Each structure stands twice: as structure tokens, then as C-alpha cells.
Amino acid sequence: MIFGRIKPLDAILATAEKKALHRSLGAFQLTMLGVGAVIGTGIFVLTAEAAQKAGPGMMVSFIIAGLVCAVAALCYAEMASMVPVSGSAYTYSYAVMGELIAWMVGWALILEYAVAAGAVSVGWSGYMIGYVEAAFHMDVPDALTLGPFDGGTINLPAMVIAVLVTLLLVRGTKESATVNAVLVAIKVVALTAFVVLALPAMRMEEFEPFAPLGFGGISAAAASIFFAYVGFDAVSTAAEETRNPQRNMPIGLMGSLAICTVFYLLVAAGVIGSVGAQPVMVGGEGLEPGSRALAAQCSAISDQAVVCSKEALAWTLRQIGWPQIGNLVGLAAILALPSVILMMMFGQTRIFFVMSRDGLLPELFSRVHPRFHTPHIITLLTGVAVALFAGFFPVGQLANISNSGTLFAFGAVSIAVMVLRRTDSARPRPFRTPLVTLIAPLSILGCIYLFWSLDEKSKWLFAIWAVIGLFVYFGYSRRRSHVGLGKIDVHEDDPDAPPQPVPPIPGT
Numbered sequence: 001m002i003f004g005r006i007k008p009l010d011a012i013l014a015t016a017e018k019k020a021l022h023r024s025l026g027a028f029q030l031t032m033l034g035v036g037a038v039i040g041t042g043i044f045v046l047t048a049e050a051a052q053k054a055g056p057g058m059m060v061s062f063i064i065a066g067l068v069c070a071v072a073a074l075c076y077a078e079m080a081s082m083v084p085v086s087g088s089a090y091t092y093s094y095a096v097m098g099e100l101i102a103w104m105v106g107w108a109l110i111l112e113y114a115v116a117a118g119a120v121s122v123g124w125s126g127y128m129i130g131y132v133e134a135a136f137h138m139d140v141p142d143a144l145t146l147g148p149f150d151g152g153t154i155n156l157p158a159m160v161i162a163v164l165v166t167l168l169l170v171r172g173t174k175e176s177a178t179v180n181a182v183l184v185a186i187k188v189v190a191l192t193a194f195v196v197l198a199l200p201a202m203r204m205e206e207f208e209p210f211a212p213l214g215f216g217g218i219s220a221a222a223a224s225i226f227f228a229y230v231g232f233d234a235v236s237t238a239a240e241e242t243r244n245p246q247r248n249m250p251i252g253l254m255g256s257l258a259i260c261t262v263f264y265l266l267v268a269a270g271v272i273g274s275v276g277a278q279p280v281m282v283g284g285e286g287l288e289p290g291s292r293a294l295a296a297q298c299s300a301i302s303d304q305a306v307v308c309s310k311e312a313l314a315w316t317l318r319q320i321g322w323p324q325i326g327n328l329v330g331l332a333a334i335l336a337l338p339s340v341i342l343m344m345m346f347g348q349t350r351i352f353f354v355m356s357r358d359g360l361l362p363e364l365f366s367r368v369h370p371r372f373h374t375p376h377i378i379t380l381l382t383g384v385a386v387a388l389f390a391g392f393f394p395v396g397q398l399a400n401i402s403n404s405g406t407l408f409a410f411g412a413v414s415i416a417v418m419v420l421r422r423t424d425s426a427r428p429r430p431f432r433t434p435l436v437t438l439i440a441p442l443s444i445l446g447c448i449y450l451f452w453s454l455d456e457k458s459k460w461l462f463a464i465w466a467v468i469g470l471f472v473y474f475g476y477s478r479r480r481s482h483v484g485l486g487k488i489d490v491h492e493d494d495p496d497a498p499p500q501p502v503p504p505i506p507g508t
Contacts (some may be wrong), residue, residue, distance in 0.1 A: 002312060005099035005483050009292050026243055027251040029333040033470035034256020035185040036339050037396070041397075042228020044313055044333045045123035045262055049289045049396045050268075051277035052307040054221035057211035059268055061221035062228075066261045068446035070411040071125040073257050074433045075417045075443050081431040083422075089409040090181040090351055094358070096292040096423070099483055100473065105412045106355050111405025111462065114382055116230060117162065117341045118389025121396035122147075124337040126310025126395070131330040132316065147392045159391035160308045160468045163508060165341045166383025169349070170376045183339035188263075190332030193325065197265045201320045202273025220457065221454035224289075227399035229257065230406050251306065251491035267313070275306050288455075290394030308406040310401035345382055352378045360473075361483040400454050404462035407491035414443035 007470075050058035079092045090109060093104035119154030129145045146152025191416065211218055235361055271277055279286045280297050287294040289307075298308035309315040311333070354377050356365035367374040389398055418440045433439050451459070478484060 003155075005481065006095065006097075007075050008193070008253065019053070024249070027248040027255070030248055030252025031255040031259070031281060032184060033343070034252055035188070036343060037183075038229060038256060038260045039187050039263060042225065042230070043267055043405040044337065045126060045310070045395055046140040046224060046399060047268060047271055048307050048309050049302075049399070050221040050225050051271070051312075051483040052279045052294070053213065053224065054217040055212040055278050056207045056272045057213075057218040058220050058221045058225065059265065059272070060211075061225045061486075062261075062268055064218070064222040064265050065226040065229055065450070066257070066264070067258055068370060068410075068443070068450055070254075071439050071443040071446060072414060073253045074432075074439050075414045076410075077253050077431050078417055078429060078436075079413055079420075080249040080253065081247075082427065084427055087411045091354060092416045093412050094483075096419050097412070099360075099478075099481060101412060102468065103355075103360055103473045103477060104469055106351055106360070107466070107472075108405035108408040108462075109351050110384065111465060112230065112341070112402055113344045113351065114385050114400050115384075115389055115405070116227065117165075117348070117386040119227065119395050119402060120157075120337055120340045120421075121162045121253035121309075121386065121390035122155060122346065122393070122395040122398060123153050124161050125328050125390070127333040127337065128313065130311035130314055131327060131334060132310075134323070134330070135327050147394055149290055149292070149397065150327060150394045151292055154391050157191050159387045161338060162387040162390050163336055165345060166379060166386070169345055169379050169383075170341065170373055170374055172445070183306045183336045184199045186332050187336035187339070190313075190329045190336065191263050191267060194317065194329055195263075195270055196273045197317060197322050197325060198268070198270030198320065202269065204273070205275050206276045209278075210255065212281070214449070215488060217242065217279075217286065219449075219453040220455070223450045224396060224399055225402060226403050226407070226450050227262065230402065244411055247430065258451070263287065271306060271316050275316050277306055277423070280305060280307055285369055290396040293462065315458060319488060341386075343492075345386060348382050349375050349379045352382070358479040359480045359485070359487075400458035401461055404451060404458050407451045411444050411447040414440045 047058070054061050070073070072284050076089075079082055083092055083095060090102055091107045128139050133140060142151060143153040144156050147155050178211060278293060280301075281287065282293070282297065287297060294308075298305065301308070303309065306312050306316060311330055314330035315327040317323070352361060355361045356363060356378075365378045366375060367377055368374065417436060420427075421436060424440035430441055
């Protein structure tokens with residue numbers, strides 16, 4: 001029976017101990033990892049996407065998305081503290097609900113991490129081009145800086161940054177950690193400067209009408225804005241490298257989420273109150289973000305609306321009389337967004353690594369570079385995919401597709417917490433999700449609500465991706481699964497031992 005293929009928690013933990021990654025991370029470092037992974041395209045770029053869908057009502061959208069993430073984070077915290085190994089939602093699902101569900105979760109995580117890295121690359125490109133045009137008074141052709149859906153041909157800057165981050169990860173995560181420590185600081189300083197300058201320029205009349213497209217628009221914006229919170233679960237992929245994970249994982253997860261939520265609400269209020277955030281509409285209907293129709297309307301008004309901007313925060317500061325500071329915020333985004341690309345790709349390669357370690361993907365994926373000690377093959381393959389996503393798709397569409405995979409994985413973890421409370425109630429739980437019979441169902445319902453609020457294209461693409469995943473599983477993975485072959489505790493003497501990476505966070 002397929003659902004009977006469960007990898008026991010004791011075997012997972014034993015395997016991790018025998019082929020363990022170096023434990024060197026504390027609570028502060030995990031929190032900074034979360035802040036580095038979360039704050040990025042979601043707030044620097046998707047603010048404009050959310051405004052086009054909900055207008056000032058995007059404030060409510062941020063709260064809705066944050067609440068869903070909060071309850072999901074509580075479920076993640078219990079699982080991460082119980083199962084302090086790499087693999088995130090994939091590993092948790094394998095231990096509780098069986099191999100098929102675990103495979104589908106891992107397959108969905110490909111959408112979360114790889115597609116998200118592509119979205120961040122597109123966001124970086126928008127700020128880079130905006131900075132170049134504003135600072136040097138030159139016009140860069142849209143054909144080379146926008147994908148075909150946005151009215152261009154190919155987004156070359158987005159592809160370039162994806163390739164550069166890939167090469168950095170292949171070179172080694174220790175070097176990545178040093179770079180990321182500086183970038184996270186730049187990011188936080190830039191957002192703080194924006195809040196300090198934009199909030200005094202707020203005018204309450206800019207908040208009217210508050211929800212021009214109704215609650216449906218707020219829900220659609222929440223489904224997109226959810227991307228702004230994605231990344232906190234990347235903390236759990238570093239569980240195998242954490243000191244005292246039973247204490248530090250919950251602190252890292254919830255701490256990073258709380259810090260980012262405060263920033264998001266303040267920044268959103270600054271944008272709405274200072275320059276307005278009403279959607280561009282035709283015939284009373286809001287136009288789809290990232291569409292040719294919206295691009296045409298924005299061109300007609302000379303892009304004089306925040307919803308038209310590819311660099312919303314920098315554009316806002318220029319409009320309220322701080323052009324040079326706006327350019328500096330744009331420069332900060334240019335410097336900082338690669339840290340999010342790096343973290344997303346880091347998480348993706350580690351998920352692939354663990355799936356390969358279980359036999360569900362080719363052994364080739366878990367090979368380690370003899371000099372750099374990184375999983376170079378899968379890192380390069382991931383980099384190629386991310387570059388292609390970034391070159392041809394708009395940021396909003398990539399974010400929505402990424403969200404579909406993320407919501408599936410979050411829902412699976414929430415189910416796993418409840419199931420494990422019944423099937424293995426005696427196992428020590430250093431962190432217990434409070435009111436689990438309420439929190440876990442709320443997380444599941446929240447994930448379903450946000451998934452349902454995504455655009456139809458994203459839901460259909462997720463369904464197609466899931467079907468492809470089933471074909472791969474039954475055509476390849478099921479026959480080669482170590483659990484299916486009876487090899488529960490694996491890789492003790494594998495010459496291709498896993499890397500000993502230090503995740504890219506400050507302080508390491």
C-alpha cells in the first residue's frame with residue numbers, strides 16, 4: 001500500500017545523526033536567516049501588485065496573509081523542534097503521512113523555492129532598471145528588460161542575477177553567508193528609511209475608497225501578498241544545522257515573522273498615505289497586474305501611479321520630494337534582493353538533496369563538489385530553471401505560482417501535526433503548538449482560502465504540475481525509494497557525504 005510507506009521518525013533522526021550537518025546556528029542567527037529570506041520582493045515589489053488588486057485595502061490583505069502564516073508557523077515550529085533534520089515539509093510528511101504525500105509536498109516545494117527565486121530576480125531587475133534610468137537619465141529598452149507578458153521580449157537583467165547567485169552558491173555557502181550578512185542589514189536600513197520619510201507625508205484621504213474592488217480584491221491581494229511572507233519556512237530547512245533546535249527553531253520562525261509583519265504594515269501605510277494606491281481600472285473593472293492591458297493604460301498616464309511602477313518604494317520617495325533617497329532605496333534593493341534569491345535557491349537545493357538521499361530522485365542530485373563541498377549539480381540545474389523563469393514571466397505571475405506550491409506544503413505540515421499528536425503522542429515535544437485542535441485547522445483552512453483566491457492560471461498550473469509529479473513518482477521514484485526497498489537507515493558510508501554548509505545568514 002502506497003500510503004503505508006512511512007519512514008519512521010527514529011530512522012530519520014538516526015540517519016541525520018550518522019550523516020549529520022554541522023550544528024552551529026543559534027536563535028538569533030535563525031531569526032536573521034528568516035528576516036533575510038522573507039524581506040525582499042514581497043515588500044519591495046509586490047506592494048504595487050497588491051495595490052492594483054485591492055487598493056488601500058491591501059492593508060487588510062497583509063494582515064490576512066500574516067495571520068495564515070502565523071498559524072502555519074506554529075505548526076512548523078512543533079514539527080521542526082521534534083524533527084530537527086533537513087527537508088522541511090517534505091521530511092515531516094514522510095514521517096507522518098507516507099511516501100506519496102511526501103513526494104507531492106517535495107514536488108510542490110520546487111514551485112515554492114525555484115519559481116520564487118525567479119520572481120525575486122524579476123523584482124531585482126525592476127529596481128536595477130529604475131535606478132539606472134533615474135540616476136543616469138537614460139532610457140533602457142523594454143524589449144530587453146521585460147518579459148513577453150509585460151510588453152517586452154526577454155528580461156536579461158533578471159537572468160543575469162539568477163546566474164550570478166547560482167555561481168556564488170556553487171562556490172560555497174560560507175562565502176554566501178558573509179555576503180548575506182551585509183545585505184540583510186542594508187535591506188532593513190532601507191525599509192526603515194522609507195518608513196521614516198513616507199509616514200509623515202501620509203494623508204488620510206488617500207485611503208478612500210478603501211476597497212475599490214471589494215473583498216474579492218482584498219482576498220486576491222492576500223493570495224499574492226502571501227509571497228511576501230514566504231521564506232520563514234526556509235528556517236526549518238536549516239534544522240539539521242541548528243544548536244539546540246528544540247528551543248531555537250520556534251524562536252527563529254516566530255521571531256522572523258513578527259519582525260517582517262511590522263515592517264510590512266508600516267511600509268504599506270507609507271505608500272498608500274503618501275502617493276495613493278488606487279488601482280487602474282477600465283469600465284469599473286481592475287486590470288490584471290503584469291498584463292499587456294495594464295501596461296498600455298499605464299503608458300497612457302505616463303506611469304504616474306504606484307501600481308504602474310516596477311520599483312514601488314523608490315518611485316514613492318521620488319514622488320514625495322526625496323529623489324536622491326529614492327535612488328538610494330532603489331540601490332539598497334539592488335544590493336539586497338540577491339540575498340533572497342540566494343536563500344530560495346539554497347532551500348531548493350537542500351530539498352532536492354534530501355529527496356535524492358531517500359532515493360526518490362537520482363543519486364546524481366546528492367553528489368558533492370570535491371573542492372567546494374556543495375551539491376553543485378543540482379545547484380546548477382536549479383539555476384538554469386530560475387534564469388528561464390525570470391527571463392520570460394512577470395513577477396506577479398511567478399509569485400502566485402510559487403504561492404500555490406507553498407500553500408500545499410503548509411497545509412500538509414498542519415495536517416501532519418494533528419496526525420502525529422494521535423499516532424505518536426508519547427514522543428517528546430519541546431515545543432507544542434498551543435490549542436492545536438484550533439490552530440492546525442485554522443492553518444489548513446487559511447491555506448485553502450488563499451489557494452482558492454489565486455488567479456485561475458496559477459491554480460491550473462499547479463494542477464498540471466501535480467499530475468506531472470505523479471507520473472514521475474510512479475514512473476521512477478516509487479521503484480527506487482530506499483523505504484520501498486527496505487533501506488530505512490541509509491547512506492552511512494556513502495563517499496558522497498552531504499555538504500557541511502553554513503547557511504547564508506549573519507553572524508556565522
